[in-house]
Amino acid sequence: MAQIWKSDIDSALIVTGLFSIMVATLLARSYQDLRFNSQDASAFYLSQIYQINAGQSGSTAPLPVKVPDPSTYSPSTSVVWVNALWSLSLVISIACTLFATLLQQWARRYLHTT
Numbered sequence: 001m002a003q004i005w006k007s008d009i010d011s012a013l014i015v016t017g018l019f020s021i022m023v024a025t026l027l028a029r030s031y032q033d034l035r036f037n038s039q040d041a042s043a044f045y046l047s048q049i050y051q052i053n054a055g056q057s058g059s060t061a062p063l064p065v066k067v068p069d070p071s072t073y074s075p076s077t078s079v080v081w082v083n084a085l086w087s088l089s090l091v092i093s094i095a096c097t098l099f100a101t102l103l104q105q106w107a108r109r110y111l112h113t114t
Contacts, residue, residue, distance in 0.1 A: 006107035
């Protein structure tokens with residue numbers, strides 16, 4: 001019976017380990033959406049410099065695109081929820097991996113003593 005548990009735990013350990021790797025990768029990718037894009041910040045400050053230079057030279061050519069102010073950025077609720085769920089999934093997956101490792105060690109000791 002313990003031999004069957006040990007082989008099942010080996011399979012579960014592999015699956016939870018691979019799942020943890022996948023979730024960590026997805027979390028790292030979606031985490032970038034929580035921060036303001038540095039290229040948008042650069043565009044904002046360049047547009048400010050352009051407007052200052054245009055004002056000093058006397059021309060008032062407006063920019064064709066409105067660039068958002070980086071100081072007012074806040075991530076959307078859905079992005080925060082998605083990242084929270086990815087994080088929770090990663091924590092649960094790592095806990096399951098730890099539990100499977102502990103069960104595997106118990107099964108080895110049990111088989112060794114019997």
